[in-house]
Amino acid sequence: MRKASSIAVAVTLLALFGVTAVSAQPSRDGSGIVRLAERGDARAQTRLGYRLAIGLGVPQNDPEAAYWYRRAAEQGDPDAQYLLGVCFDLGKGVPIDFVLAHKWLNLSASRTRPVDEREHRARMRDAVRTKLSFPELEIAQSLALNWRPRRER
Numbered sequence: 001m002r003k004a005s006s007i008a009v010a011v012t013l014l015a016l017f018g019v020t021a022v023s024a025q026p027s028r029d030g031s032g033i034v035r036l037a038e039r040g041d042a043r044a045q046t047r048l049g050y051r052l053a054i055g056l057g058v059p060q061n062d063p064e065a066a067y068w069y070r071r072a073a074e075q076g077d078p079d080a081q082y083l084l085g086v087c088f089d090l091g092k093g094v095p096i097d098f099v100l101a102h103k104w105l106n107l108s109a110s111r112t113r114p115v116d117e118r119e120h121r122a123r124m125r126d127a128v129r130t131k132l133s134f135p136e137l138e139i140a141q142s143l144a145l146n147w148r149p150r151r152e153r
């Protein structure tokens with residue numbers, strides 16, 4: 001399962017970084033991404049979280065990565081929702097919580113457009129589902145159904 005999770009994260013990251021949706025070009029040291037992230041730009045928050053998760057130009061820091069993923073996920077960024085769901089599934093920077101992992105993976109799958117990527121994210125959500133009891137699954141589904149994006153800016 002770890003290999004599948006690693007592949008899933010790699011596929012998402014390729015999709016995430018293959019598109020330049022950040023509104024301004026960051027400087028080489030990443031300070032542009034930090035400024036945009038602090039101002040509430042969800043794509044920049046996701047990118048900053050990724051940099052922190054893998055130590056790209058900054059010291060690797062899983063809790064800080066999860067913090068930025070959560071900020072972007074709360075705004076509705078499906079890549080951040082996916083990455084945050086993986087964090088909760090694996091306990092990367094946050095305590096393992098399969099209910100929250102399912103919630104974020106479910107939201108990501110429902111908000112992702114490319115069919116192949118959406119199917120992959122749904123498979124990841126379904127893999128987490130096997131770790132939940134029926135009452136936990138109901139809670140996770142309820143959290144996803146009642147979730148609404150909250151813009152920062």
